[in-house]
Amino acid sequence: MKEYFYYPGCTSPVRLPQYEASTIAVLDKLGIKLSYLHNANCCGAQYVESLSPNAFVAMSGRILALAEKFEKDICVTCGACNHSLKHAKHELDNNKELRIEINSLLKEEDLEYTGAAKVVHLIQILRDDVGIEKIKDAVVRPFDPSLVLATHYGCHLTRPWELAQIDDPENPMIMDHMIEALGATVVQYPEKTRCCGGPLLAMDPEASNRIGLEKIENVRSVGGQGIVTACGFCDIQLAQVQFGGDLKSEDRIPVLQLPQLMGIAFGIDEETLGLDLNKISPEPIINALQEVKC
Amino acid sequence: MSKELHSPTSSFAMEIASIPGGEDIRKCIQCGICSATCSVASVVDKYRPRKLIQKILIGERNEVLKDDLPWLCMMCRTCEDRCQEGASPVDIFHVVRQLAVKEGYIPDAFKQATKTVLLDGWMLEDAYSDFIEEDRENLNLDTNLEWNEEFTRRLMSKYFKGVI
Ligand code: SF4
Ligand code: SF4
Numbered sequence: 001m002k003e004y005f006y007y008p009g010c011t012s013p014v015r016l017p018q019y020e021a022s023t024i025a026v027l028d029k030l031g032i033k034l035s036y037l038h039n040a041n042c043c044g045a046q047y048v049e050s051l052s053p054n055a056f057v058a059m060s061g062r063i064l065a066l067a068e069k070f071e072k073d074i075c076v077t078c079g080a081c082n083h084s085l086k087h088a089k090h091e092l093d094n095n096k097e098l099r100i101e102i103n104s105l106l107k108e109e110d111l112e113y114t115g116a117a118k119v120v121h122l123i124q125i126l127r128d129d130v131g132i133e134k135i136k137d138a139v140v141r142p143f144d145p146s147l148v149l150a151t152h153y154g155c156h157l158t159r160p161w162e163l164a165q166i167d168d169p170e171n172p173m174i175m176d177h178m179i180e181a182l183g184a185t186v187v188q189y190p191e192k193t194r195c196c197g198g199p200l201l202a203m204d205p206e207a208s209n210r211i212g213l214e215k216i217e218n219v220r221s222v223g224g225q226g227i228v229t230a231c232g233f234c235d236i237q238l239a240q241v242q243f244g245g246d247l248k249s250e251d252r253i254p255v256l257q258l259p260q261l262m263g264i265a266f267g268i269d270e271e272t273l274g275l276d277l278n279k280i281s282p283e284p285i286i287n288a289l290q291e292v293k294c
Numbered sequence: 295m296s297k298e299l300h301s302p303t304s305s306f307a308m309e310i311a312s313i314p315g316g317e318d319i320r321k322c323i324q325c326g327i328c329s330a331t332c333s334v335a336s337v338v339d340k341y342r343p344r345k346l347i348q349k350i351l352i353g354e355r356n357e358v359l360k361d362d363l364p365w366l367c368m369m370c371r372t373c374e375d376r377c378q379e380g381a382s383p384v385d386i387f388h389v390v391r392q393l394a395v396k397e398g399y400i401p402d403a404f405k406q407a408t409k410t411v412l413l414d415g416w417m418l419e420d421a422y423s424d425f426i427e428e429d430r431e432n433l434n435l436d437t438n439l440e441w442n443e444e445f446t447r448r449l450m451s452k453y454f455k456g457v458i
Contacts, residue, residue, distance in 0.1 A: 010416040013439055014426055021433040039442045042416040046369055047407040050391045051400065055453040062445055105448065155370035169375055195333050195370035202403035203366055210337045274433050 002129055004075040004120070005067045006034040007085070010042045012078060012232035018274025019232050022259035023077055023122055025272050029138055029263075030130045034075060037066055043084035046199060054098065060088030061102040062109075067117040077122045077257075079156035079231035085119040086163045121157060122259065123166060123230050127174055135181045140267040142183030147288035149184050149261075150224035151175045152215070152238060154231030155195045169193060175230055175258060182265040183290065189222045191215070198237035212241030216253060226285050227255045239279040254282040264289070304353025309393070316389035321381040322347050328373035328383050334366055341366050343373055343383045350390070364390040365401045395457060405458050412450040412458075415443030 012019045024034050044059040063085060067074045076082045092099045093115050103112055120128075126135065151172075158169040167174045170193055176186040197211030215238065219227055229235040239255040256278065263273040264286060275282055299320040302308040310316035328343040329335050335342050341363060349358050358364065364387045374382040394400065411417055416439075427437045450458075 010418050010441070013430070013435075014418040014422050017426070017430050017433055017435055021435055036436065038440050040440075041442045041446050042411050044411060045407075045417070047404050048411060050365070050388065050404060051395055051408050051457065052453045053388075053392070055449045058449055058453075059446065105445075105452070108448075109445070155368070155372070159371035159375065169371075194372065195368050197333065197368070199368035199370070200334060200366065202407060203362065203401060204338065207334065207337045211333045214333075214336070271432070272434075274429075277429060 001031055001033050003033040003035060003072060004125070005037040005070065005072045006075050006077075007037050007040060007063060007067075007081060009076065009078040009081040009232065011080075011236070015236050016232045016257070016277075018260065018277045019077060019235065019257045022257060022263050022268075022273045025268050026259040026262050026266065027075075027122075027125065029266050029268065030126075030134060032125060032129060035072075037063065037074070040066060043081045045080045045084065049084070049087075054101065056084070057088045057091045057098060058102050058105055060085045061092055061113050062106060062111065064089060064092070064117050064119070065106050065111040065113045068114060069111060071116070073118040073120060075120060075122060075125060077230075077232060079154035079233055082119070082121045082164065082231075083156040086165075089115070089119055090163055121164075121166060121230070123157070123174055126178060126258075132177060132181050135178055135262070138262075139182055139265045141265055141289045143265060143285075144288050144290050145183060145185050147184040147225060147285065148187050148223050149179055149226045149228055149285075150187050150189050150219040150222070151179065151192070151228050152196065152230075152234055153193070154229065154234040155193075157231055158193070175228065178258070179228060179261065182262060184261075184288070187222045187224055189224060190218045192218075196234040196237045197241070198233045201237070208237075209241050209244045212237050213245055216242060216247075219253060220251075224253060225288075226261075226282070227253055228258055228261055229255060230258050232257075242280060252280045254278065254280045254285055256282055256285065261285070303351060306353040306355040306358070307351050309355075310350055310386065310389055313389045313392070315382075315385035318381040318383075318385050319347065319350060321379045322351070322386075323379055324348060324351075325378065327376055327378060331373050331376050333370065333372070334368060338366065343367070343387075347383060347386060350386070358390060359394045359397050360399050362401055364394065365404065400458070408454070409458050412446045412454065413443065415441040415446045 049056040153172045197208040200208035242252045326344045
Protein backbone atom coordinates (compact mmCIF):
# COMPACT_ATOMS: atom_id res chain seq x y z
CA MET A 1 0.00 0.00 0.00
CA LYS A 2 1.44 3.34 -1.03
CA GLU A 3 1.55 5.84 1.79
CA TYR A 4 1.64 9.64 1.84
CA PHE A 5 1.81 12.30 4.48
CA TYR A 6 -1.41 14.26 4.40
CA TYR A 7 -1.03 18.00 4.79
CA PRO A 8 -4.63 19.28 4.88
CA GLY A 9 -3.62 22.91 5.50
CA CYS A 10 -5.41 25.13 8.00
CA THR A 11 -8.68 25.92 6.25
CA SER A 12 -10.19 22.51 5.56
CA PRO A 13 -9.74 21.00 9.05
CA VAL A 14 -11.88 23.80 10.49
CA ARG A 15 -14.14 24.95 7.71
CA LEU A 16 -14.45 21.82 5.60
CA PRO A 17 -13.59 18.73 7.64
CA GLN A 18 -15.71 16.61 5.29
CA TYR A 19 -13.07 17.20 2.59
CA GLU A 20 -10.43 15.68 4.83
CA ALA A 21 -12.64 12.74 5.83
CA SER A 22 -13.77 11.94 2.28
CA THR A 23 -10.21 12.19 0.95
CA ILE A 24 -9.00 9.63 3.49
CA ALA A 25 -11.97 7.30 2.88
CA VAL A 26 -11.73 7.39 -0.92
CA LEU A 27 -7.97 6.92 -1.09
CA ASP A 28 -8.21 4.07 1.39
CA LYS A 29 -10.70 2.37 -0.91
CA LEU A 30 -8.23 2.81 -3.76
CA GLY A 31 -5.32 1.36 -1.84
CA ILE A 32 -3.55 4.54 -0.76
CA LYS A 33 -2.89 5.22 2.88
CA LEU A 34 -2.64 8.72 4.34
CA SER A 35 -0.97 9.47 7.64
CA TYR A 36 -0.78 12.83 9.35
CA LEU A 37 2.13 15.14 9.50
CA HIS A 38 2.12 16.12 13.18
CA ASN A 39 3.45 19.38 14.53
CA ALA A 40 3.34 21.14 11.16
CA ASN A 41 2.75 24.84 10.51
CA CYS A 42 0.66 26.85 8.06
CA CYS A 43 2.09 27.36 4.56
CA GLY A 44 1.66 31.13 4.91
CA ALA A 45 -0.49 31.51 1.79
CA GLN A 46 -0.65 34.77 -0.15
CA TYR A 47 -0.28 36.82 3.02
CA VAL A 48 3.20 35.76 4.01
CA GLU A 49 4.13 35.38 0.34
CA SER A 50 3.43 39.07 -0.23
CA LEU A 51 5.14 40.33 2.89
CA SER A 52 8.30 38.24 2.96
CA PRO A 53 9.22 35.85 0.13
CA ASN A 54 11.93 34.22 2.25
CA ALA A 55 9.72 33.62 5.28
CA PHE A 56 7.17 32.17 2.86
CA VAL A 57 9.70 29.64 1.56
CA ALA A 58 10.81 28.89 5.12
CA MET A 59 7.29 27.92 6.20
CA SER A 60 6.81 25.37 3.43
CA GLY A 61 10.47 24.41 3.70
CA ARG A 62 9.84 23.19 7.22
CA ILE A 63 6.84 21.13 6.11
CA LEU A 64 8.94 19.54 3.35
CA ALA A 65 11.76 18.83 5.78
CA LEU A 66 9.35 17.16 8.22
CA ALA A 67 8.13 14.86 5.46
CA GLU A 68 11.71 14.07 4.47
CA LYS A 69 12.55 13.07 8.00
CA PHE A 70 9.95 10.33 7.80
CA GLU A 71 10.76 9.50 4.18
CA LYS A 72 7.36 10.19 2.71
CA ASP A 73 5.92 12.35 -0.04
CA ILE A 74 3.25 14.92 0.75
CA CYS A 75 -0.39 14.88 -0.35
CA VAL A 76 -2.22 18.22 -0.40
CA THR A 77 -5.87 18.95 -1.08
CA CYS A 78 -5.90 22.75 -1.06
CA GLY A 79 -4.90 25.03 -3.93
CA ALA A 80 -3.04 27.47 -1.70
CA CYS A 81 -0.96 24.73 -0.05
CA ASN A 82 -0.36 23.18 -3.46
CA HIS A 83 1.12 26.45 -4.66
CA SER A 84 3.08 27.27 -1.50
CA LEU A 85 4.76 23.88 -1.17
CA LYS A 86 5.59 23.50 -4.86
CA HIS A 87 6.88 27.06 -5.02
CA ALA A 88 9.09 26.52 -1.97
CA LYS A 89 10.42 23.26 -3.36
CA HIS A 90 11.30 24.96 -6.63
CA GLU A 91 13.04 27.83 -4.84
CA LEU A 92 14.96 25.57 -2.47
CA ASP A 93 16.04 23.25 -5.28
CA ASN A 94 17.31 26.12 -7.43
CA ASN A 95 18.50 28.82 -5.05
CA LYS A 96 21.49 27.58 -3.10
CA GLU A 97 21.85 30.67 -0.94
CA LEU A 98 18.23 30.54 0.12
CA ARG A 99 18.52 26.85 0.91
CA ILE A 100 21.45 27.52 3.22
CA GLU A 101 19.51 30.30 4.92
CA ILE A 102 16.42 28.13 5.47
CA ASN A 103 18.44 25.11 6.56
CA SER A 104 20.18 27.13 9.21
CA LEU A 105 16.73 27.90 10.63
CA LEU A 106 15.65 24.27 10.44
CA LYS A 107 18.80 23.04 12.09
CA GLU A 108 17.55 24.09 15.49
CA GLU A 109 14.92 21.35 15.26
CA ASP A 110 17.27 18.86 13.69
CA LEU A 111 15.53 19.21 10.37
CA GLU A 112 17.09 19.59 6.97
CA TYR A 113 15.78 20.25 3.49
CA THR A 114 17.51 18.15 0.86
CA GLY A 115 14.76 17.96 -1.75
CA ALA A 116 13.86 14.32 -1.21
CA ALA A 117 10.14 14.73 -0.56
CA LYS A 118 7.73 15.31 -3.44
CA VAL A 119 4.50 17.29 -3.26
CA VAL A 120 1.42 16.00 -5.01
CA HIS A 121 -2.18 17.10 -5.03
CA LEU A 122 -4.94 14.53 -4.51
CA ILE A 123 -5.79 14.78 -8.23
CA GLN A 124 -2.26 13.71 -9.13
CA ILE A 125 -2.52 10.68 -6.87
CA LEU A 126 -5.82 9.75 -8.48
CA ARG A 127 -4.32 10.16 -11.94
CA ASP A 128 -0.82 8.75 -11.50
CA ASP A 129 -1.05 6.17 -8.69
CA VAL A 130 -4.62 5.04 -9.24
CA GLY A 131 -5.75 5.78 -12.81
CA ILE A 132 -9.17 6.05 -14.44
CA GLU A 133 -9.60 2.29 -14.88
CA LYS A 134 -9.23 1.58 -11.17
CA ILE A 135 -11.59 4.42 -10.35
CA LYS A 136 -14.14 2.89 -12.72
CA ASP A 137 -13.65 -0.51 -11.09
CA ALA A 138 -14.34 0.92 -7.62
CA VAL A 139 -17.74 2.26 -8.65
CA VAL A 140 -20.57 0.25 -7.16
CA ARG A 141 -23.38 2.70 -7.81
CA PRO A 142 -22.79 4.79 -10.93
CA PHE A 143 -24.50 8.15 -11.37
CA ASP A 144 -27.18 8.43 -13.98
CA PRO A 145 -25.88 10.18 -17.13
CA SER A 146 -28.76 12.63 -16.79
CA LEU A 147 -26.87 14.14 -13.84
CA VAL A 148 -25.01 17.14 -15.26
CA LEU A 149 -22.01 18.40 -13.28
CA ALA A 150 -19.51 21.22 -13.75
CA THR A 151 -15.92 21.24 -12.50
CA HIS A 152 -13.94 24.02 -10.87
CA TYR A 153 -10.23 23.24 -10.49
CA GLY A 154 -8.94 26.35 -8.74
CA CYS A 155 -6.26 28.70 -10.05
CA HIS A 156 -3.56 27.62 -7.65
CA LEU A 157 -4.06 24.02 -8.64
CA THR A 158 -3.16 24.55 -12.27
CA ARG A 159 -1.16 27.79 -12.49
CA PRO A 160 1.63 28.31 -13.14
CA TRP A 161 1.99 25.08 -15.11
CA GLU A 162 5.77 24.96 -14.57
CA LEU A 163 5.20 24.47 -10.83
CA ALA A 164 1.81 22.80 -10.60
CA GLN A 165 2.24 20.13 -13.29
CA ILE A 166 -1.37 19.07 -12.95
CA ASP A 167 -3.27 19.95 -16.12
CA ASP A 168 -3.56 22.49 -18.94
CA PRO A 169 -4.47 25.68 -17.05
CA GLU A 170 -6.54 26.94 -19.99
CA ASN A 171 -8.40 23.69 -20.56
CA PRO A 172 -8.17 21.36 -17.55
CA MET A 173 -9.95 18.02 -18.09
CA ILE A 174 -8.48 15.46 -15.65
CA MET A 175 -11.22 15.85 -13.08
CA ASP A 176 -13.85 15.93 -15.85
CA HIS A 177 -12.72 12.50 -17.05
CA MET A 178 -12.73 11.12 -13.51
CA ILE A 179 -16.31 12.28 -13.02
CA GLU A 180 -17.35 10.71 -16.31
CA ALA A 181 -15.88 7.46 -15.02
CA LEU A 182 -18.43 7.71 -12.20
CA GLY A 183 -21.26 7.80 -14.74
CA ALA A 184 -22.28 11.47 -14.61
CA THR A 185 -22.19 13.91 -17.51
CA VAL A 186 -19.71 16.77 -17.28
CA VAL A 187 -20.63 20.05 -18.90
CA GLN A 188 -18.29 22.81 -20.13
CA TYR A 189 -19.25 26.33 -19.17
CA PRO A 190 -18.11 29.87 -20.01
CA GLU A 191 -15.02 31.04 -18.10
CA LYS A 192 -14.46 27.60 -16.57
CA THR A 193 -10.85 28.45 -15.66
CA ARG A 194 -11.67 31.75 -13.96
CA CYS A 195 -10.93 32.33 -10.30
CA CYS A 196 -13.64 31.74 -7.65
CA GLY A 197 -12.95 35.16 -6.15
CA GLY A 198 -11.82 33.72 -2.82
CA PRO A 199 -8.41 35.41 -2.63
CA LEU A 200 -10.13 38.82 -2.73
CA LEU A 201 -12.33 38.10 0.29
CA ALA A 202 -10.12 39.87 2.81
CA MET A 203 -9.57 42.99 0.68
CA ASP A 204 -12.99 43.48 -0.93
CA PRO A 205 -15.71 41.04 0.19
CA GLU A 206 -18.34 42.58 -2.05
CA ALA A 207 -16.26 42.18 -5.21
CA SER A 208 -15.17 38.71 -4.11
CA ASN A 209 -18.82 37.75 -3.83
CA ARG A 210 -19.68 39.05 -7.26
CA ILE A 211 -16.83 37.12 -8.89
CA GLY A 212 -18.03 33.93 -7.21
CA LEU A 213 -21.65 34.53 -8.21
CA GLU A 214 -20.62 35.13 -11.84
CA LYS A 215 -19.18 31.63 -11.77
CA ILE A 216 -22.41 30.19 -10.37
CA GLU A 217 -24.42 31.95 -13.09
CA ASN A 218 -22.08 30.58 -15.77
CA VAL A 219 -22.62 27.06 -14.45
CA ARG A 220 -26.36 27.59 -14.32
CA SER A 221 -26.42 28.92 -17.90
CA VAL A 222 -25.43 25.49 -19.23
CA GLY A 223 -27.67 23.49 -16.92
CA GLY A 224 -25.10 22.43 -14.33
CA GLN A 225 -26.77 20.68 -11.39
CA GLY A 226 -23.69 20.56 -9.21
CA ILE A 227 -20.16 21.93 -8.98
CA VAL A 228 -17.24 19.67 -8.18
CA THR A 229 -14.12 21.17 -6.63
CA ALA A 230 -10.57 20.12 -5.79
CA CYS A 231 -9.59 22.97 -3.45
CA GLY A 232 -11.00 23.61 0.01
CA PHE A 233 -10.83 27.39 -0.38
CA CYS A 234 -12.72 27.39 -3.68
CA ASP A 235 -15.30 24.96 -2.34
CA ILE A 236 -16.08 27.14 0.66
CA GLN A 237 -16.20 30.29 -1.49
CA LEU A 238 -18.49 28.84 -4.18
CA ALA A 239 -20.98 27.61 -1.57
CA GLN A 240 -20.75 30.76 0.56
CA VAL A 241 -21.46 33.25 -2.27
CA GLN A 242 -24.79 31.57 -2.93
CA PHE A 243 -26.04 32.79 0.45
CA GLY A 244 -25.00 36.41 0.08
CA GLY A 245 -27.17 37.55 -2.83
CA ASP A 246 -30.88 37.06 -3.39
CA LEU A 247 -30.73 33.46 -4.60
CA LYS A 248 -33.73 31.41 -3.50
CA SER A 249 -32.77 28.27 -1.64
CA GLU A 250 -34.09 26.04 -4.43
CA ASP A 251 -31.87 27.90 -6.92
CA ARG A 252 -28.65 27.16 -5.08
CA ILE A 253 -26.33 24.75 -6.86
CA PRO A 254 -24.74 22.12 -4.59
CA VAL A 255 -20.96 22.23 -4.32
CA LEU A 256 -19.04 18.99 -3.59
CA GLN A 257 -15.40 18.11 -3.25
CA LEU A 258 -14.24 15.49 -5.74
CA PRO A 259 -13.68 12.76 -3.11
CA GLN A 260 -17.18 13.29 -1.74
CA LEU A 261 -18.63 12.69 -5.19
CA MET A 262 -16.39 9.69 -5.76
CA GLY A 263 -17.24 8.30 -2.36
CA ILE A 264 -20.97 8.35 -3.17
CA ALA A 265 -20.41 6.28 -6.30
CA PHE A 266 -18.02 3.98 -4.42
CA GLY A 267 -20.82 3.18 -1.96
CA ILE A 268 -19.12 4.81 1.02
CA ASP A 269 -21.75 5.84 3.54
CA GLU A 270 -22.94 9.43 3.76
CA GLU A 271 -21.77 9.95 7.35
CA THR A 272 -18.21 9.00 6.53
CA LEU A 273 -18.23 11.47 3.61
CA GLY A 274 -19.74 14.17 5.82
CA LEU A 275 -22.37 15.02 3.23
CA ASP A 276 -24.67 16.50 5.88
CA LEU A 277 -22.03 19.14 6.61
CA ASN A 278 -22.26 20.64 3.11
CA LYS A 279 -23.84 24.10 3.21
CA ILE A 280 -26.01 23.35 0.22
CA SER A 281 -27.66 19.95 0.43
CA PRO A 282 -26.24 17.53 -2.14
CA GLU A 283 -29.48 15.54 -1.99
CA PRO A 284 -30.26 15.89 -5.74
CA ILE A 285 -26.85 14.45 -6.54
CA ILE A 286 -27.15 11.55 -4.11
CA ASN A 287 -30.55 10.81 -5.62
CA ALA A 288 -29.11 10.67 -9.13
CA LEU A 289 -27.52 7.26 -8.65
CA GLN A 290 -28.47 4.38 -10.91
CA GLU A 291 -29.93 1.24 -9.39
CA VAL A 292 -27.45 -0.85 -7.41
CA LYS A 293 -25.56 -3.40 -9.48
CA CYS A 294 -25.96 -6.85 -7.93
CA MET B 295 10.05 33.65 -25.24
CA SER B 296 12.49 35.75 -27.27
CA LYS B 297 10.56 38.98 -27.34
CA GLU B 298 12.30 42.27 -27.70
CA LEU B 299 12.79 44.03 -24.37
CA HIS B 300 12.45 47.75 -24.04
CA SER B 301 14.35 49.91 -21.64
CA PRO B 302 12.44 51.34 -18.72
CA THR B 303 11.73 55.02 -19.07
CA SER B 304 11.22 56.01 -15.46
CA SER B 305 13.43 55.49 -12.45
CA PHE B 306 10.59 53.62 -10.71
CA ALA B 307 10.30 51.21 -13.65
CA MET B 308 14.07 50.71 -13.50
CA GLU B 309 13.88 50.02 -9.79
CA ILE B 310 11.14 47.40 -10.37
CA ALA B 311 13.07 45.83 -13.27
CA SER B 312 16.16 45.42 -11.11
CA ILE B 313 14.38 43.16 -8.59
CA PRO B 314 13.89 39.48 -9.52
CA GLY B 315 10.41 39.05 -11.00
CA GLY B 316 10.16 42.72 -11.84
CA GLU B 317 12.17 42.43 -15.05
CA ASP B 318 8.93 41.48 -16.81
CA ILE B 319 8.02 45.14 -16.82
CA ARG B 320 10.37 45.41 -19.82
CA LYS B 321 8.21 43.04 -21.83
CA CYS B 322 4.89 44.84 -21.41
CA ILE B 323 3.64 46.63 -24.53
CA GLN B 324 0.47 47.92 -22.84
CA CYS B 325 -1.86 45.93 -25.04
CA GLY B 326 -4.49 45.52 -22.32
CA ILE B 327 -5.16 41.79 -22.67
CA CYS B 328 -4.53 41.41 -18.93
CA SER B 329 -7.22 43.97 -18.08
CA ALA B 330 -9.64 42.33 -20.51
CA THR B 331 -9.11 38.93 -18.94
CA CYS B 332 -8.98 39.87 -15.25
CA SER B 333 -11.85 38.80 -12.97
CA VAL B 334 -11.13 41.59 -10.50
CA ALA B 335 -11.23 44.19 -13.29
CA SER B 336 -14.63 42.85 -14.33
CA VAL B 337 -16.14 43.87 -10.99
CA VAL B 338 -13.89 46.63 -9.60
CA ASP B 339 -13.82 49.72 -11.84
CA LYS B 340 -10.64 51.22 -10.45
CA TYR B 341 -8.63 48.00 -10.86
CA ARG B 342 -6.96 47.52 -14.25
CA PRO B 343 -3.68 45.57 -14.34
CA ARG B 344 -2.57 47.27 -17.57
CA LYS B 345 -3.16 50.69 -16.06
CA LEU B 346 -1.30 49.77 -12.90
CA ILE B 347 1.68 48.67 -14.99
CA GLN B 348 1.42 51.92 -16.93
CA LYS B 349 1.65 53.87 -13.69
CA ILE B 350 4.89 52.06 -12.96
CA LEU B 351 6.21 52.70 -16.46
CA ILE B 352 5.62 56.43 -16.18
CA GLY B 353 7.09 56.54 -12.70
CA GLU B 354 4.20 57.20 -10.34
CA ARG B 355 6.11 55.62 -7.47
CA ASN B 356 4.25 57.14 -4.54
CA GLU B 357 0.80 56.61 -5.96
CA VAL B 358 1.52 52.96 -6.63
CA LEU B 359 3.29 52.08 -3.38
CA LYS B 360 0.78 53.81 -1.11
CA ASP B 361 -2.33 52.38 -2.73
CA ASP B 362 -4.42 49.25 -2.17
CA LEU B 363 -4.55 48.55 -5.92
CA PRO B 364 -1.48 46.28 -6.13
CA TRP B 365 -2.99 44.25 -3.28
CA LEU B 366 -6.26 43.58 -5.07
CA CYS B 367 -4.63 41.15 -7.50
CA MET B 368 -5.79 37.63 -6.64
CA MET B 369 -2.61 36.11 -8.06
CA CYS B 370 -4.82 33.83 -10.15
CA ARG B 371 -2.35 34.13 -13.05
CA THR B 372 -5.03 34.06 -15.75
CA CYS B 373 -3.53 37.19 -17.30
CA GLU B 374 -0.06 35.68 -17.20
CA ASP B 375 -1.27 32.71 -19.27
CA ARG B 376 -2.85 35.02 -21.80
CA CYS B 377 -0.24 37.79 -22.11
CA GLN B 378 1.18 37.49 -25.63
CA GLU B 379 4.44 39.11 -24.58
CA GLY B 380 5.21 36.57 -21.85
CA ALA B 381 4.99 39.18 -19.11
CA SER B 382 3.60 38.28 -15.70
CA PRO B 383 1.61 41.05 -14.02
CA VAL B 384 1.61 38.82 -10.92
CA ASP B 385 5.40 38.78 -10.65
CA ILE B 386 5.50 42.53 -11.22
CA PHE B 387 2.89 43.16 -8.52
CA HIS B 388 4.74 40.88 -6.14
CA VAL B 389 7.78 43.10 -6.49
CA VAL B 390 5.59 46.16 -5.99
CA ARG B 391 4.23 44.65 -2.77
CA GLN B 392 7.74 43.96 -1.49
CA LEU B 393 8.69 47.57 -2.08
CA ALA B 394 5.48 48.78 -0.47
CA VAL B 395 6.28 46.65 2.60
CA LYS B 396 9.70 48.33 2.78
CA GLU B 397 8.02 51.72 2.65
CA GLY B 398 5.70 50.67 5.46
CA TYR B 399 2.53 50.33 3.44
CA ILE B 400 0.70 47.05 4.11
CA PRO B 401 -3.11 46.81 3.94
CA ASP B 402 -4.62 45.84 7.29
CA ALA B 403 -6.06 42.58 5.98
CA PHE B 404 -2.59 41.36 5.02
CA LYS B 405 -1.01 42.60 8.21
CA GLN B 406 -3.60 40.91 10.42
CA ALA B 407 -3.55 37.59 8.58
CA THR B 408 0.23 37.44 8.65
CA LYS B 409 0.36 38.29 12.33
CA THR B 410 -2.17 35.57 13.16
CA VAL B 411 -0.32 32.94 11.17
CA LEU B 412 3.03 33.78 12.71
CA LEU B 413 1.76 33.96 16.29
CA ASP B 414 -0.47 30.87 16.19
CA GLY B 415 1.36 28.82 13.60
CA TRP B 416 -1.83 28.65 11.56
CA MET B 417 -4.72 30.75 10.34
CA LEU B 418 -7.82 29.61 12.19
CA GLU B 419 -7.08 29.16 15.89
CA ASP B 420 -9.90 31.55 16.84
CA ALA B 421 -12.42 29.90 14.56
CA TYR B 422 -11.81 26.38 15.87
CA SER B 423 -14.86 26.00 18.13
CA ASP B 424 -16.29 23.14 20.18
CA PHE B 425 -18.92 22.60 17.50
CA ILE B 426 -16.30 22.02 14.86
CA GLU B 427 -14.41 19.74 17.20
CA GLU B 428 -17.60 17.73 17.48
CA ASP B 429 -17.97 17.58 13.70
CA ARG B 430 -14.44 16.25 13.47
CA GLU B 431 -15.12 13.68 16.12
CA ASN B 432 -18.20 12.48 14.22
CA LEU B 433 -16.06 12.14 11.12
CA ASN B 434 -13.50 10.10 13.02
CA LEU B 435 -10.88 12.80 12.56
CA ASP B 436 -8.30 13.83 15.12
CA THR B 437 -9.50 16.79 17.17
CA ASN B 438 -6.04 17.76 18.31
CA LEU B 439 -4.70 19.64 15.29
CA GLU B 440 -1.23 20.07 16.76
CA TRP B 441 -0.01 23.16 14.96
CA ASN B 442 3.51 24.33 15.70
CA GLU B 443 3.95 28.01 16.50
CA GLU B 444 7.54 27.98 17.74
CA PHE B 445 8.97 28.02 14.25
CA THR B 446 6.66 30.72 12.91
CA ARG B 447 7.44 32.89 15.94
CA ARG B 448 11.10 32.54 15.18
CA LEU B 449 10.34 33.65 11.62
CA MET B 450 8.52 36.62 13.04
CA SER B 451 11.59 37.87 14.84
CA LYS B 452 13.90 37.10 11.91
CA TYR B 453 11.90 38.49 8.99
CA PHE B 454 9.23 40.80 10.34
CA LYS B 455 10.98 43.12 12.81
CA GLY B 456 9.38 46.51 12.40
CA VAL B 457 7.18 45.23 9.57
CA ILE B 458 4.04 44.08 11.38
S1 SF4 C 1 -1.28 41.54 -21.41
FE1 SF4 C 1 0.95 41.58 -21.09
S2 SF4 C 1 1.76 43.06 -22.59
FE2 SF4 C 1 -0.47 43.33 -22.50
S3 SF4 C 1 -0.72 45.02 -21.03
FE3 SF4 C 1 -0.89 43.13 -19.88
S4 SF4 C 1 1.18 42.67 -19.13
FE4 SF4 C 1 1.36 44.21 -20.74
S1 SF4 D 1 -3.45 37.54 -11.63
FE1 SF4 D 1 -4.24 39.44 -10.79
S2 SF4 D 1 -4.23 40.88 -12.51
FE2 SF4 D 1 -4.00 38.83 -13.37
S3 SF4 D 1 -6.08 38.19 -13.91
FE3 SF4 D 1 -5.67 37.42 -11.83
S4 SF4 D 1 -6.42 39.02 -10.46
FE4 SF4 D 1 -6.24 39.95 -12.50
